[in-house]
Amino acid sequence: MNTTQRRYEIYEKLKKDKTVQVSELAKVYAVSLMTIRRDLDSLENQGLATKSYGGATLNESSSTEPSFEIKEGMSQSDKKEIAFYASTLIQDGDSIYLDCGTTCLELFKRIHHKKITIFTNFWKILQYVDRNTKAKIIMAPGTYNPVTQAALSESTIQ
Incomplete structure (x- = not known):
């Protein structure tokens, strides 16, 4: 373990x-x-x-909720299954919002090669951007929260 x-x-x-x-x-x-x-x-x-x-x-x-690191290792097969199904619903030209979460990260790994627009406050996603990423990524501003690895503040909401 x-x-x-x-x-x-x-x-x-x-x-x-x-x-x-x-x-x-x-x-x-x-x-x-x-x-x-x-x-x-x-x-x-x-x-x-x-x-x-x-x-x-x-x-x-x-x-307080558990940190991203704690949640990331749990229920991985379920998250991958959800991400796979969700990825089939997203087509080139779509715009989506990805929140901060381990399942959203799994989804990003499956769709970043599509020609889509992704709005997100989840800074962890940037670690998975590579030269094959075709998605346009728009990051929400705000104060970084190390537990969720995302921007979570009043300015993020605005």
């Missing part, structure tokens, strides 16, 4: 149980205590959990 999957599962366990223990997680995932502590550090840095001695608790009052 990779780091992203493990962190996502730990977050899901936190949502369910409201608390986790470092020693228990280390046994479940067959990794060191330090590895689990780093996982919990990552969740705490995102505002999803608060570390305590020997574990962590869920930040229930937080409306």
Whole structure:
């Protein structure tokens, strides 16, 4: 299991149980205590959990969502299937909006070679632009949010 999957599962366990223990997680995932502590550090840095001695608790009052990195590794086959189907609906000459999300990124990978216009606030898309990209990409302005890897601010909405 990779780091992203493990962190996502730990977050899901936190949502369910409201608390986790470092020693228990280390046994479940067959990794060191330090590895689990780093996982919990990552969740705490995102505002999803608060570390305590020997574990962590869920930040229930937080409306924070998991980072892009955590979500990217999950349900990959479903995202690819959705992206494949959506790509068949998009034809040359179309204009679309792609929000910030892992499924949208999968869709971009399948359509960037089409002669379309893409409006987006998702800066991660730029990492996948190459010389074969025929799509015209219009980036929404705004303040960059490192958790979502997108522009999410008042100026983005305007």
